[in-house]
Amino acid sequence: MLHETRCPPMCVNIQLFVSTNSGFIVANVLAYLTKNFLCSASCSIFKGIGIVVLTAVAAKLYFNWLQPKDRSAKQKELITLLDPQTKYPLKLVERHFINHDTRRYRFALPSPQHVLGLPVGQHVYLSARINEQLVIRPYTPVSCDEEKGYFDLVVKVYFKDVNPKFPEGGKLTQYLEKLPIGDTIDVRGPSGLLIHQGIGLFAIKPDKKSPAFNVAFKKLNMIAGGTGITPMLQLIRQILRNPDDTSCMALLFANQTEADILLRDELEEAASKNPDRLRLWYTVDRPSDGWKYSTGFVSAEMIASHMYPPADDTFVVMCGPPPMINFACIPNLDKLGYSPKLRFAY
Incomplete structure (x- = not known):
């Protein structure tokens, strides 16, 4: 027969072992017991107002522990690009004339539940054998990586006999132009030296073999030319999507004519909805009547007037034709005092 005694109010430290499929969770729980609890000689039975419902505590501990796992599980969705060295044949399902x-172009992923699996800042390679020659080109999707079942590319077609400097035109872009709906093309990735890591943070590799280093920023200047707008749109969408991200952006977008401005509706919608976070400015070589933006190559005056000034928390990303980067962007950034360590060219 157990000997029962009345005890004064006290605090008991209870150690819980919660069994899960992955092992045990161990936690200490403080239980405050009133003077009415009943105690045996071995203190193995608790009664009264101060009893802790251990099952509820254990359940709470278990679900608190499980939540990060659930988030991780969500991140581990069905990913298409599992191996950067593997070519995945993906089917062309739509072609829309811009x-x-x-x-x-819209390409179907292996199933309606698949995502592409492309980190923001990275690109994919499309490859095809054309006239017995393997042709490979990089592209940045304009669709969000959260989209399931497909991804979209915006591609400018370089037709034969249009540009005298390139009389044969673009091999892969003309191949895509003629690719029948339902046929596949090989896609490989992710690839690239820059990854957007989250709020105000890039991870950048100097080259493929070097380790990445982190760069923090509060303001992001973007200079794009032609189809170089696609990685910029990828960054803009990612940054504006996060309500906790207060990074501010300025985009200078260069084209030959107003008609050549790609994704203009998407860009202007983003700027109009976020006027304090996204500045947008254009320049074209051949302006139309009533053109209200800049004219000509990217200049120091354009950068100074429409970009954030040089600072330790200001980073510059560039994407466009090599002559634009090498002879317009870099010299003018140097002239204005932007640090070479705080810039990146795709």
């Missing part, structure tokens, strides 16, 4: 030489 203008006379630009198309939006």
Whole structure:
């Protein structure tokens, strides 16, 4: 027969072992017991107002522990690009004509539940054998990586006999132009030296073999030319999507004519909805009547007037034709005092 005694109010430290499929969770729980609890000689039975419902505590501990796992599980969705060295044949399912030489292509992923699996800042490679020659080109999707079942590319087609400097035109872009709906093309990735890591943070590799280093920023200047707008749109969408991200952006977008401005509706919608976070400015080589933006190559005056000034928390990303980067962007950034360590060219 157990000997029962009345005890004064006290605090008991209870150690819980919660069994899960992955092992045990161990936690200490403080239980405050009133003077009415009943105690045996071995203190193995608790009664009264101060009894802790151990099952509820254990359940709470278990679900608190499980939540990060659930988030991780969500991140581990069905990913298409599992191996950067593997080519995945993906089917062309839609071709949308944006203008006379630009198309939006939609490619189906292996299932409606798959995502592409492309970190923001990275790109994919499309490859095809054309006239017995393997042709490979990089592209940045304009669709969000959260989209399931497909991804979209915006591609400018370089037709034969249009540009005298390139009389044969673009091999892969003309191949895509003629690719029948339902046929596949090989896609490989992710690839690239820059990854957007989250709020105000890039991880950048100097080259493929070097380790990445982190760069923090509060303001992001973007200079794009032609189809170089696609990685910028990828960054803009990612940054504006996060309500906790207060990074501010300024985009200078260069094209030959107003008709050549790709994704203009998407850009202007983003700027109009976020006027304090996204500045948008254009320059074209051949302006139309009533053109209200800049004219000509990217200049120091354009950068100074429409970009954030040099600072330790200001980073510059560039993407466009090599002559634009090498002879317009870099010299003018140098002239204005932007640090070479705080810039990146795709």
